[in-house]
Structure formats: structure tokens, C-alpha cells
Amino acid sequence: MKGIPVSAGIAIAKAVVINEKHIQVPQRNIVDVQAEIRRFTQGVGQAKLQIIAIQKAALEETDHDRAAIFGAHLLMLEDPEFLKQIESKMREEKVNAEYALQMTVDSYMTAFQGIEDPYLRERSADLKDVSDRMLRILLCEEKVSGLSIHEDSIVVAHDLSPSDTAQLDRKYVMGFITELGGPTSHTAIIARTLDIPAVVGLPGVSDHIQNGDQVIIDGESGEVLLNPAPPIINEYRDKQRSFIKMKQDLLQLKDAPVESKDGRKIQLAVNIGHLNDIKLGLENGAAGIGLFRSEFLFMEQKGLPSEDLQFEAYRKALALMDGKPVIIRTLDIGGDKKLDYLPISQELNPFLGYRALRLCLDRQDIFKTQLRAILRASMAGNLKVMFPMVSGLEELRKARQIANEVQQELIAEGIDLNSNIEWGIMIEIPSAAVISDILAPEVDFFSLGTNDLIQYTLAVDRTNEKVAALYEPYHPAVLRLIKMVAQNAHQAGKWVGICGEMASDIQLLPVLIGLGLDELSVGPSAVLKVKKAIRSLDFQRAQIIAKEALQFKTAAEVKHYLTDQSNISEKGEFR
Numbered sequence: 001m002k003g004i005p006v007s008a009g010i011a012i013a014k015a016v017v018i019n020e021k022h023i024q025v026p027q028r029n030i031v032d033v034q035a036e037i038r039r040f041t042q043g044v045g046q047a048k049l050q051i052i053a054i055q056k057a058a059l060e061e062t063d064h065d066r067a068a069i070f071g072a073h074l075l076m077l078e079d080p081e082f083l084k085q086i087e088s089k090m091r092e093e094k095v096n097a098e099y100a101l102q103m104t105v106d107s108y109m110t111a112f113q114g115i116e117d118p119y120l121r122e123r124s125a126d127l128k129d130v131s132d133r134m135l136r137i138l139l140c141e142e143k144v145s146g147l148s149i150h151e152d153s154i155v156v157a158h159d160l161s162p163s164d165t166a167q168l169d170r171k172y173v174m175g176f177i178t179e180l181g182g183p184t185s186h187t188a189i190i191a192r193t194l195d196i197p198a199v200v201g202l203p204g205v206s207d208h209i210q211n212g213d214q215v216i217i218d219g220e221s222g223e224v225l226l227n228p229a230p231p232i233i234n235e236y237r238d239k240q241r242s243f244i245k246m247k248q249d250l251l252q253l254k255d256a257p258v259e260s261k262d263g264r265k266i267q268l269a270v271n272i273g274h275l276n277d278i279k280l281g282l283e284n285g286a287a288g289i290g291l292f293r294s295e296f297l298f299m300e301q302k303g304l305p306s307e308d309l310q311f312e313a314y315r316k317a318l319a320l321m322d323g324k325p326v327i328i329r330t331l332d333i334g335g336d337k338k339l340d341y342l343p344i345s346q347e348l349n350p351f352l353g354y355r356a357l358r359l360c361l362d363r364q365d366i367f368k369t370q371l372r373a374i375l376r377a378s379m380a381g382n383l384k385v386m387f388p389m390v391s392g393l394e395e396l397r398k399a400r401q402i403a404n405e406v407q408q409e410l411i412a413e414g415i416d417l418n419s420n421i422e423w424g425i426m427i428e429i430p431s432a433a434v435i436s437d438i439l440a441p442e443v444d445f446f447s448l449g450t451n452d453l454i455q456y457t458l459a460v461d462r463t464n465e466k467v468a469a470l471y472e473p474y475h476p477a478v479l480r481l482i483k484m485v486a487q488n489a490h491q492a493g494k495w496v497g498i499c500g501e502m503a504s505d506i507q508l509l510p511v512l513i514g515l516g517l518d519e520l521s522v523g524p525s526a527v528l529k530v531k532k533a534i535r536s537l538d539f540q541r542a543q544i545i546a547k548e549a550l551q552f553k554t555a556a557e558v559k560h561y562l563t564d565q566s567n568i569s570e571k572g573e574f575r
Helices: 033-060 064-077 080-093 097-113 124-138 162-167 186-194 230-251 276-283 295-299 307-321 356-362 364-380 393-412 430-434 436-442 450-458 476-491 506-514 524-535 539-549 555-566
Strands: 004-007 010-018 153-157 173-178 198-200 214-218 224-226 267-272 289-293 325-329 382-387 422-427 445-448 495-498 519-522
Touching: 004 186, 010 173, 010 230, 033 064, 033 080, 033 097, 033 124, 064 124, 080 097, 097 124, 153 214, 173 186, 173 214, 186 198, 198 214, 214 230, 230 524, 267 276, 267 325, 267 524, 276 307, 276 524, 289 307, 289 519, 295 307, 307 325, 307 364, 307 382, 356 364, 356 393, 364 382, 364 393, 382 393, 382 445, 393 422, 393 436, 422 430, 430 436, 430 450, 430 476, 436 445, 436 476, 445 476, 450 476, 476 495, 476 555, 506 524, 506 539, 506 555, 519 524, 539 555
Parallel strands: 010 153, 153 173, 173 198, 267 289, 267 519, 289 325, 325 382, 382 422, 422 445, 445 495, 495 519
Antiparallel strands: 004 198, 010 214, 214 224
């Protein structure tokens, strides 16, 4: 069986299968609605007490990631808009609390599933966990899921909620396998926090694996082996030992400089989709945050986040990084990333529509509130700001004008601001790449958002499986655009980085470094792997490889050439 690998490593243990009981929610007509609302309010209070107890236990174990998850659960139960919707349904339809809760949550879940961003989409698991807790309280049901584990085990489940993992005795959990989930699901986050392998996205796996079955998880390839023969087990035990040694070797590089063998220095930063990601980035030696996806603050709320709420999140990120650079991307919402509280009219092609900076320039109230929060936080650290989805000079100038107005307003209010803020843009629309020579003098830096740049350059929807094979980072057109942007930035005396998935592709590193990119920003778990590869690379040779790679006519030719030239060892180093 093969699923989605979300946390690297090899696990070999017996399976413990968790069969979650489905909650049956009855619909009843209610005569005394006010009494039913009181019952619901009491249930909310009881749920809060349970969550506070779990959060306290997590903090006592210094498990701040788990504590933060349950902190978010508390915020959901304290959200007045969420509670108001449930109570309104009870009043208007005269239905019982459980049914009103379920209907309200279902509407939210539908909205979550329409979001492209996997991290934000998978936050629906937190909402479901809170909802299930409330339903059990209201229905007076006990949670029965078979979470008692007393020996080394691999947990197999349809899905794992934060409440599920809170009950586990973690010293016995060797790995996770779930039917649902993705790289940013709760299971994935917890697995990486616990530093154990996990494979998700395996439909029906809990029906195929029985309690006590011997199971092997390969968290690198996504392979799951059921009741393997002894020679296979021995083979994977060898892999397990090799992986542990490799991790130990990588950790030795945490504080090592990021530079090529011949002294070319590279800024190696981390992409974060939540404050929780900062801890892992720092543990792996990230030199900064190359992409702070600010939209998570908007997606986690039931209404526009206040200036103070945003300020506190930005301030905390800057403080945690302790002087290391933090690049905050302004709100990138719209397209298929919709907010229930921010209606956007139906569009025939949302990817080419009302989104990101276009929305912010139109809704300046939202934009200015965010800019105020960002700038107020600037004294807490080394702040840089970038605008997404810039297609031309007019948009850039308008955004900078609004930012300047906000700066002047804050100064007039007597608020101290950092005077050394850098302002940049993401290069993710081909038009911006083509006129990057025009844009460069008006910014401090460029950051290549290659995920969208590839999509727009090749006219390929990367989420559409029918054309996904055409989504090709090695395409000569993509590489030529990257070269153009890097050259134009440097000619204007500006630096250029990359924050797309290409940045963590080891085989592409010689091209990216050889083209002169100054910064690479990758996922938290990829930092050390990329650092090791950079330190084994010769910059002058990378320049030659990059020049040659751009001479080829097809992606296949580029890939074949890089495979031949890169000569990457099993240790992830260039020979």
C-alpha cells in the first residue's frame, strides 16, 4: 500500500486499529427553545473545562504545539459568531441543540473543503473535533475509540483528531497511518512534533489492517507493508538505523553556515503557514522566515481578524525569530480560498480573478487594517513585507502608496515604527517576471513564488489531475523566467529569493544557485536537507550547470541533464 508520506522515518511495530464510533445526531422539535439554549450553553461550558484540562496537561509536558491546538479549540467555543449561528438555528427552526450544532458545522465544513490551501483546508479537522466533543456532551455519550496502548505500536485510523492524540501514551506510539489527511493535517503535524513516521491518505486502510498485524511504515516513500516476511523486516531495520544516523548527522549542521564549498553564501529561510511552524524551523537552523502566510489568521476566524489580533501574531513571530528576518506576505485570499464572512461573487475562473492584492486594493479597509498591524509589530524584530500577485507597476505603486499612508497615520498617532523595513513583491505572474527590470528599482527584493509562476506560465491547474502531468518545474520557459528575474534584480542592486516547492528540489539546486538566487525558503522539515546539499555544492560548477541547463528545449532533456550532472549521493550531497 502507498499513501502520502508526511513525516519521515521507518517504523516497525504491531498495529493498533482505532475504530471511531460514528455519532448519530437526532433531530427533534423543541417547544421550550430558551431551555434548550441553556442546555447548549452548559454543554459549551463543560467542553471548555475539558479542553482547558487537556491544554494544561500539554503545557506541563512542555508540549507547546499540542497546547496551541487546544488553545485554538477554546477560541472556537468562544467565537460569538459561531455560537450565535447555532442559537439562531435553534430559535428559527425550533430544533434541538445537537441538530443545530451539526447543521452549522456541516456548512462550515463544506466551505473548508473548497479551499485550495491544504493547511487551511485541513483545519476543518479541528472544527470537527470541537463539534464531536460538544455532541458527546449533549448526547451524554462517552468517547470509545480503543486508544489504550501499552506497548510499541503503530496507530491505524480513519483519521486522528487532536482529542484522539491527546489520549495516547506517546512513548508507545511509533507511527501513524490514516485514511484521511495530507501534509498539513493534524496527524502530520503531531507526527513531526513527536518525530515519528506517518503515512496518510490511504483510503480503506483501517479495514485491511487488523489489531496485532505486523506493520512497516516508510515515511519517506509513503509505503506501508502489512505482515512482511522476516528478510523484509531485517532490510527495513537496516534502513531504520541508516535514517537515524542520517538525522543525527544533519542535526550537526544546525548551526553550520549555509555556503557552497567555494564560499558562496545563501540565505536559507523557512515557509510557515502557522505560528506553530516557527519552532521546527528554528530547531532545524532556519536563518529567517522567507514566507509568512498571513491568510491563516483570516481563515481561522469567523469574521475579519481585528488589528490587535493580527498585531499580536506578527509581533510573536518577529519576537520568536529574535532578529532573524521575517517576510510577511500580505493577505492572499480569493480565488478558491474563500471566507464565509467576505462574500465574493461567483467567477468563471477564480484563479485569474478577484484575489490577493487585487482584492486588497479594492477593499482598502481590510488592507489598511492588516498593514497597521504589521507595521505596529515592526519594532519586535527584523521585518520585511511583500505583496502577492503583482502583475504590473500600477498595482505595486498603489500598494506602496497605501502602505506609506498607513505609516504616516501611525507616526501621527505617536507609534514607534522600525525605519529599516524592506518592501518586496512575489514574482508569480509571468507579466511581473517579464517586466522585472521595470519593477526592480521600486522594491527592495523579489521572491519567486514558483508554484503559481509555473501554473500561470504553462496554463496548468496544478490541482487538476487530468493536466497535472503538464505542471513541470523543469520546463525551459520556467527556468528562463527565473534567470530573467534574477538578472534584473541584481542589475538594480536588489536581492532575489524563491519560496516555492522548487526551492527544496535538491536536483534543481545547482540551477537555482547557479542563476544567482540569494535566498531559498523551504518547508521546516526540508531546511537541514537543503543546507547539506548547498554545502556540498561548488558555486562555479553550479553556474556552468545552470547555463547548460537553459540550452535544452524540453523539460525531459533538462531533467536528464541534471540527473547526469548532479550526481547526488545517498547522503544527499553533490559529488
